[in-house]
Amino acid sequence: MQFRTAAGTHTAVRDLSFTLRAGETLGLVGESGSGKSVTALSLMRLIPDPPGQVTAGRALFDGRDLLALPPDDIRRLRGNEISMVFQEPMTSLNPLHTCGRQVMEPLLLHKGLGKKAARARALELLNRVGIPAPEQRLGEYPHQLSGGMRQRVMIAMALACGPRLLIADEPTTALDATIQAQILELMKTLRRETGAAIILITHDLGVVAEMCSHVVVMYAGQVVEDAPAANLFARPLHPYTEGLLRSIPAISAERERLFSIDGTVPDPFAMPLGCAFAPRCCHARPMCREEEPVLSAGPDNRRVRCFFWRENALSSDAESKRESFYDGAK
Numbered sequence: 001m002q003f004r005t006a007a008g009t010h011t012a013v014r015d016l017s018f019t020l021r022a023g024e025t026l027g028l029v030g031e032s033g034s035g036k037s038v039t040a041l042s043l044m045r046l047i048p049d050p051p052g053q054v055t056a057g058r059a060l061f062d063g064r065d066l067l068a069l070p071p072d073d074i075r076r077l078r079g080n081e082i083s084m085v086f087q088e089p090m091t092s093l094n095p096l097h098t099c100g101r102q103v104m105e106p107l108l109l110h111k112g113l114g115k116k117a118a119r120a121r122a123l124e125l126l127n128r129v130g131i132p133a134p135e136q137r138l139g140e141y142p143h144q145l146s147g148g149m150r151q152r153v154m155i156a157m158a159l160a161c162g163p164r165l166l167i168a169d170e171p172t173t174a175l176d177a178t179i180q181a182q183i184l185e186l187m188k189t190l191r192r193e194t195g196a197a198i199i200l201i202t203h204d205l206g207v208v209a210e211m212c213s214h215v216v217v218m219y220a221g222q223v224v225e226d227a228p229a230a231n232l233f234a235r236p237l238h239p240y241t242e243g244l245l246r247s248i249p250a251i252s253a254e255r256e257r258l259f260s261i262d263g264t265v266p267d268p269f270a271m272p273l274g275c276a277f278a279p280r281c282c283h284a285r286p287m288c289r290e291e292e293p294v295l296s297a298g299p300d301n302r303r304v305r306c307f308f309w310r311e312n313a314l315s316s317d318a319e320s321k322r323e324s325f326y327d328g329a330k
Contacts, residue, residue: 001035001042004051010268012038013221015295016057020214022164023191025198027212027229029205029244033265035221036201037087040167042067043199044084045074061165080110083158084167087201089150093142099126099153100138106160125156130182148175155183162194169201184211205248209233217241220266220276223295227302237298237309239281275306283308 001013013035020026028036041047043059043066059066061082066074078084083106086092094102103122107113113121119138126134129152142150155171168187172180184207190196200211208215208229215232217225217240225238236242243261263280266272272279278288287307298304 001038001047002053002055004053007269011221012052012268013042015222016218017223018214018216018226020165020197020199022195022197024214025187025191025200025212027208027215028199028201028218029203029208029215030218031203031265033220033268034218036218037169039218040084040169040199040201043167044078044082045069046084076110079106079157079163080161081163082165082167083161083163085151085154085158085169085171087169087173089147089154090142092154093150095142098139098141099145103138103153103156103160106157110161121160122156125160126153128186129153129156129159130179131156148179151175152179152183155186159186159190162190163196164194165197165199166190167199167201170203171200172202172204172207180207187211205244217244220271221268222276222305223303224277224305225302226295226304227298228300231300231302237302237304238277238306239283240277283311 001011003010003012016035016039018026028039030036038047042052042054045066054067057067061077064073066077066082069077093099100119100122103125104115104118107118107121108115111118123134123138126137131137131149131152137145137149137153142153145153151171151173152175158166158168166187171187172183175183187198187200188211191198198211200207202208212229215225215227215229216223217232217238219240225232225236225241227237232241233245236245240261243259246259247261249258261280266276266279272289274287274289274291275281275284275293278284281288285308291307293305293307295303295305298309
């Protein structure tokens with residue numbers, strides 16, 4: 001995915017590939033600016049062209065290339081077979097329509113329900129996602145709701161038609177711990193009852209451990225590690241993944257302050273030579289700053305973008321700690 005700007009062409013996501021099967025949840029993790037949301041919006045064909053343009057590749061959904069479908073066909077898929085929970089509900093909801101009207105819309109459009117049946121279903125959905133006084137909220141506008149309730153309205157809209165693929169971009173960011181648990185449980189129920197697949201974009205590694213069977217770690221628009229969740233938490237192979245996991249807060253007498261990764265994500269218009277993570281990597285060697293690593297096969301059904309992942313693997317003691325974290329979350 002490229003963006004044409006006044007400052008030049010910026011490649012936001014490149015060399016990205018993953019496979020997601022029915023009933024699985026894929027976690028897409030990484031810092032802000034790593035390309036996670038752009039990936040999701042590209043799959044939904046929601047990035048305007050110009051300035052955005054997918055220059056290569058395919059996105060196959062049941063054998064159909066989402067990137068090549070005619071506009072009418074992709075509109076029939078969006079909100080029906082593929083739904084998305086957006087990160088910013090206030091900018092995603094229409095301020096001119098009531099919340100009830102917006103939850104009803106995909107039911108009226110894709111399921112052919114009458115207004116009475118669609119309203120009853122919308123009321124049920126608002127109740128399921130934990131909105132208090134759902135009957136009242138049906139007639140209220142987005143600005144009348146709190147940020148958490150707006151996010152729950154977005155989730156209700158996304159679940160309305162029972163999608164086969166749900167893309168959730170930070171779906172629980174604005175919610176308190178109790179409602180977050182309810183929403184995650186609701187997504188699990190959808191997956192279990194319908195066999196839907198879920199792409200979960202999040203910064204919360206605890207949510208990843210709870211929800212995901214597979215994890216794709218992104219950095220500077222590329223996949224740096226792709227692994228089954230249990231294996232990734234037990235033994236991260238890329239230094240960036242290692243840094244993310246070491247940043248998880250832990251109650252430990254031997255850790256007095258939270259670990260952080262030095263530096264920042266590189267400027268997309270001034271990408272470093274070689275490995276994009278090399279300027280921040282404590283394991284970097286001269287080769288890392290001269291040659292770009294490819295995504296290569298590692299052990300345990302995973303892929304890693306690192307020349308020296310074998311040498312960088314964590315000690316068995318650290319591995320056991322990561323396994324305990326993952327097992328506790330599951």
